[in-house]
Amino acid sequence: MKDAFKKLNEMAAELKPDAIDFAQRLIRIPSLPGEEKTVSELYVAEMKKIGYDEVHRDEWGNIIGIIKGDEPGPTIMYNGHLDHVPEGDRSLW
Numbered sequence: 001m002k003d004a005f006k007k008l009n010e011m012a013a014e015l016k017p018d019a020i021d022f023a024q025r026l027i028r029i030p031s032l033p034g035e036e037k038t039v040s041e042l043y044v045a046e047m048k049k050i051g052y053d054e055v056h057r058d059e060w061g062n063i064i065g066i067i068k069g070d071e072p073g074p075t076i077m078y079n080g081h082l083d084h085v086p087e088g089d090r091s092l093w
Contacts (some may be wrong), residue, residue, distance in 0.1 A: 022046055036061055036082040043082070 031039035040063055047055045047065045054066040063082070087093075 031083050032086060033083045039082050 007040060016037060025042060029039045040057055040061055041065045043061060044055050047063070051067075052065040053068045055063070057063055061082075
């Protein structure tokens with residue numbers, strides 16, 4: 001188990017700069033409820049860039065990405081939201 005945690009920590013350290021860059025790009029895009037198209041396009045592009053086997057947007061704007069495994073085992077599903085609340089008065093930041 002110790003080796004697995006060590007490997008996960010190494011992978012996290014390697015991915016950290018890209019994860020921060022992606023988060024910063026997401027934050028720059030307004031995505032209020034009903035206005036998520038631009039941020040969804042960024043998600044689609046990023047998922048394709050990092051090697052998802054299938055990526056598509058459904059008729060409601062949901063992004064579906066599939067990474068096909070090559071070994072039997074459990075399936076992992078992640079669900080998130082693309083919209084956020086308005087930032088409010090920027091002068092208060």
